[in-house]
Amino acid sequence: MNLIKSFNNNVALVEDSSGTEWVILGNGVGFGKEKGAAIDEATIKKKFIAESTSNSRQPFLEMIEQIPISIFEATAEMIRTAESVMGTELNQHIFLALADHLNYAVKRTRDNVDYPHTNRWELQKLYPKEHKAAIEAIRVVYDLLDVILPKSEETFLTYHFVNAQGPSARLSETMKMTEAISRIIEMIEYHYDMQLNEESLNYLRLLTHLRYFLLRQLHGEKLEQNEMDDDLIDLIKGKYSHAYECVEKISRILKKHYEWELTLNEKVYLTLHIWRLIT
Incomplete structure (x- = not known):
């Protein structure tokens, strides 16, 4: 070298x-x-x-020059800890992006500036290993830099660790998916005028279903319409009409905000998940 x-x-x-x-x-x-x-x-x-x-070479070099050695050392330890927690090797390209983020996060913390930590619960359930790694990374920062990062950093660091696992876990895709899931959860709670039990097994099942459902939408994949018997579809639509109405509203919102189309089978599967969660 x-x-x-x-x-x-x-x-x-x-x-x-x-x-x-x-x-x-x-x-x-x-x-x-x-x-x-x-x-x-x-x-x-x-x-x-x-x-x-x-x-971008000159700004890139200037960025590195502005990052203290202590930040680089903390970043390296954060990555080592995250890999241990997650049981996987992270993409090498995470280092500079994470160091740059940490540098400004420490500055914001010292200036008492924070961001709302939205989607933290959804991320915790969708990406438990990455979220745990984010919590451990915050401990590393405290141990090495004597800085207690705010709760919002759990979200940002989780995104970084998701993004660093290869082409199947893109940052923009993850952010869009968690935003859509938050929107869907809010709609279900509003439709039923209740707060969902986030600790329940059926809530976790719903999040898992939504995760794979939204991945299909992001990748342009759809369930075939002939996967489910027509009589069974009519039975479910009639028996669980309130849940199906909720799904229809969700479908309209997803179409409006993301241009995503739900097939009839997808609506039925989501209806069953919502009914089971509410029941």
Whole structure:
């Protein structure tokens, strides 16, 4: 590996023999070295892929320069802890995005600035391992930086850990899905004029169903209309009419806000989940 730029004695940007750029951490890795100097890999404690484009290179370098070494070290420990909690290896590209986020999160916390922590409950149930990893990451920040991040960071960090698991878990997709689930839950509660029991098994079953239902919508997949007998559909629509009315309202809202179309079979499955939850 050869040095591209030292940000301080312990953080540097390097390039390997294949042309891939890395941010490396280690005691003295950038000390007294000129551009192009060879880096002793034995001195590297942590390394993470540095993803950037030519158009964003200068802001990218400036961003790294503005992040303290303590933030980089805390970020590396957050990732290590998250991987242990989740039992999986996270994508290398998470490092700089997470470090940048943590840097501003610490600044906001010290300035007593917080954001509403919406969707936290839905995320906790939809992504329990990632949410647990987020809680542990907040503990890491407290241990290493003496900063207690606000509750809203549970949501943001959960999104980061979901997003870092590969192409099947995209951040924008996750955010859209949790927003839609929150909207659906609010509609069910309004339709029945009640607060749902978030600890119940049927609530968790509903969230699981909604998660896969919304993934199908996001990926343009639909249940075939011939999967369920017509007589059974008519029976369910009649017997559970109040739940079916709720589903029809949900269907209109999803069409209005997301341009998603529910098939008749999807409406029936959702009707059964809602009826079971309410009952």
